[in-house]
Amino acid sequence: MTAMTREETQALIQEVLEVYPEKARKDREKHLAVNDQSVEQSKKCITSNRKSLPGVMTIRGCAYAGSKGVVWGPIKDMIHISHGPVGCGQYSRAGRRNYYVGTTGVNAFGTMNFTSDFQEKDIVFGGDKKLAKLITEIEGLFPLHKGISIQSECPIGLIGDDIEAVSKKAAKELNKPVVPVRCEGFRGVSQSLGHHIANDAIRDWVLGNRDTSAFESTPYDVTIIGDYNIGGDAWATRTILEEMGLRVIAQWSGDGTLAEMENTPKAKLNLLHCYRSMNYISRHMEEKYGIPYMEYNFFGPTKIENSLREIAAFFDDTIKANTEKVIAKYKPMMQAVIDKYKPRLEGKRVMLYVGGLRPRHVIGAYEDLGMEVVGTGYEFGHNDDYDRTIKEMGNATLLYDDVTGLEFEEFVKRVKPDLVGSGIKEKFIFQKMGIPFRQMHSWDYSGPYHSYDGFAIFARDMDMTLNNPCWSQLTPPWKKAA
Amino acid sequence: MANIMIQRDSKGGYQFYLPKRDLEDGIDSMEFDTPEKWGGEIKLSGGGTYYIEPQPAPARLPFSVRAKRIDAAE
Ligand code: SF4
Numbered sequence: 001m002t003a004m005t006r007e008e009t010q011a012l013i014q015e016v017l018e019v020y021p022e023k024a025r026k027d028r029e030k031h032l033a034v035n036d037q038s039v040e041q042s043k044k045c046i047t048s049n050r051k052s053l054p055g056v057m058t059i060r061g062c063a064y065a066g067s068k069g070v071v072w073g074p075i076k077d078m079i080h081i082s083h084g085p086v087g088c089g090q091y092s093r094a095g096r097r098n099y100y101v102g103t104t105g106v107n108a109f110g111t112m113n114f115t116s117d118f119q120e121k122d123i124v125f126g127g128d129k130k131l132a133k134l135i136t137e138i139e140g141l142f143p144l145h146k147g148i149s150i151q152s153e154c155p156i157g158l159i160g161d162d163i164e165a166v167s168k169k170a171a172k173e174l175n176k177p178v179v180p181v182r183c184e185g186f187r188g189v190s191q192s193l194g195h196h197i198a199n200d201a202i203r204d205w206v207l208g209n210r211d212t213s214a215f216e217s218t219p220y221d222v223t224i225i226g227d228y229n230i231g232g233d234a235w236a237t238r239t240i241l242e243e244m245g246l247r248v249i250a251q252w253s254g255d256g257t258l259a260e261m262e263n264t265p266k267a268k269l270n271l272l273h274c275y276r277s278m279n280y281i282s283r284h285m286e287e288k289y290g291i292p293y294m295e296y297n298f299f300g301p302t303k304i305e306n307s308l309r310e311i312a313a314f315f316d317d318t319i320k321a322n323t324e325k326v327i328a329k330y331k332p333m334m335q336a337v338i339d340k341y342k343p344r345l346e347g348k349r350v351m352l353y354v355g356g357l358r359p360r361h362v363i364g365a366y367e368d369l370g371m372e373v374v375g376t377g378y379e380f381g382h383n384d385d386y387d388r389t390i391k392e393m394g395n396a397t398l399l400y401d402d403v404t405g406l407e408f409e410e411f412v413k414r415v416k417p418d419l420v421g422s423g424i425k426e427k428f429i430f431q432k433m434g435i436p437f438r439q440m441h442s443w444d445y446s447g448p449y450h451s452y453d454g455f456a457i458f459a460r461d462m463d464m465t466l467n468n469p470c471w472s473q474l475t476p477p478w479k480k481a482a
Numbered sequence: 483m484a485n486i487m488i489q490r491d492s493k494g495g496y497q498f499y500l501p502k503r504d505l506e507d508g509i510d511s512m513e514f515d516t517p518e519k520w521g522g523e524i525k526l527s528g529g530g531t532y533y534i535e536p537q538p539a540p541a542r543l544p545f546s547v548r549a550k551r552i553d554a555a556e
Binding site: 043192280 | 506542
């Protein structure tokens with residue numbers, strides 16, 4: 001199918017909307033748009049960060065997921081208590097594939113689930129005592145943990161427990177940070193507010209802890225912010241930065257530690273990958289400590305090259321020279337990857353629906369392989385995300401915010417992309433429709449996809465999925481035309 | 483009254499950020515913009531208007547300040 005015109009795309013949106021009742025149609029209409037690169041401000045064409053309508057199938061998560069799952073969870077040497085009933089933590093446990101080094105259960109706790117397992121009596125009589133007891137038990141069983149965070153699930157806010165008081169008392173007894181996080185699932189419209197709440201908790205309880213202690217700094221200290229080390233992403237990023245001659249003093253929060261977070265205010269530059277989930281703390285550090293932050297993109301050689309040069313521009317000539325060397329070193333390797341896979345992938349069309357930074361950041365990587373992204377959308381993006389997206393997407397492509405199950409399916413049926421990139425909940429629907437699919441949250445159990453190393457894996461995975469012979473075998477023999 | 487943050491954008495202009503609502507926007511005009519007197523009415527690219535009590539310009543940006551909403555865009 002050739003590219004659609006503006007009118008065709010607009011007509012498609014209208015057609016999909018037709019099945020909704022009047023009121024729902026009006027509301028959903030605002031969240032769907034035809035991309036127009038001339039628009040400066042996304043809010044003129046698309047509405048985002050609004051409450052999902054009851055009755056539609058949204059793909060969003062809750063504030064607890066944003067705080068525990070995304071921001072706090074990967075900090076490996078802290079214990080994150082899922083405070084409330086057992087399900088929220090258990091069903092999301094280790095699902096994000098944040099890799100880390102350490103001995104699980106001894107000095108690292110990333111894939112473990114700690115919960116206060118609320119029962120009826122805790123709801124009726126309050127759970128503060130249980131929480132205090134839990135913290136004491138943790139200290140006894142896992143003495144090497146560096147701190148505790150209390151991630152509130154829905155009931156905590158509803159019954160009005162005073163987790164702050166418990167935390168303060170426990171922090172004194174343990175002489176370790178104990179951080180209460182008010183990220184109850186019902187707050188906000190999506191996981192996005194959870195990121196914000198988590199950032200604020202870090203700001204209030206962690207960031208200033210080492211302001212007065214000595215730190216041997218170098219002029220080349222940077223941090224990686226908003227990289228969750230999914231399948232090893234942050235490691236791939238870190239090695240490149242180190243090759244440039246920079247010193248990475250903290251990883252937020254993939255394979256990160258409490259000490260790294262506390263030392264972050266000593267950095268010279270914060271490198272921000274996932275803008276959505278960690279812009280809050282970056283802004284705060286810029287104001288309080290005067291550390292500039294820079295958004296970068298480590299997907300695909302073109303974007304990596306641009307980002308590396310932009311990063312180098314903050315530093316002196318040695319770094320700049322090193323950077324050119326790094327770029328020159330990897331160029332032939334990347335060219336080999338492109339030469340190998342581009343002929344197999346060229347001209348293929350992709351539809352994405354993810355969260356955070358990926359709906360716009362991965363576009364460059366696909367383009368490096370000669371592919372085209374014809375539709376994209378955010379689960380929980382805000383206006384500023386769409387502002388940044390409009391320029392990356394081609395004219396007359398589809399934008400969909402907080403897409404519903406129905407809309408996504410209909411769009412895919414009509415646009416007929418060669419590949420869909422989204423999450424686990426969408427995977428099997430599209431695979432059964434015979435459309436190649438990659439999970440773009442967890443990298444489909446692969447990765448890393450960031451940085452130069454990641455691109456080679458990314459290209460291989462896309463080829464492996466798209467050109468897999470299984471897609472032609474989906475029609476059973478008795479249904480095939482004779 | 484709301485807490486807002488004023489930042490520099492990449493083009494050297496001012497940028498507006500309202501943490502409470504996670505609202506990022508460009509600033510089209512600021513009533514007073516001299517070192518001695520800074521603030522006053524600020525007009526956002528998205529159409530809203532806010533008011534900052536005129537004060538000496540901050541030594542460094544970003545800068546958090548209380549502002550009054552005069553006219554919101556939405
Ligand atoms: S919405 Fe509430 S109950 Fe559901 S997962 Fe989130 S915190 Fe748990």
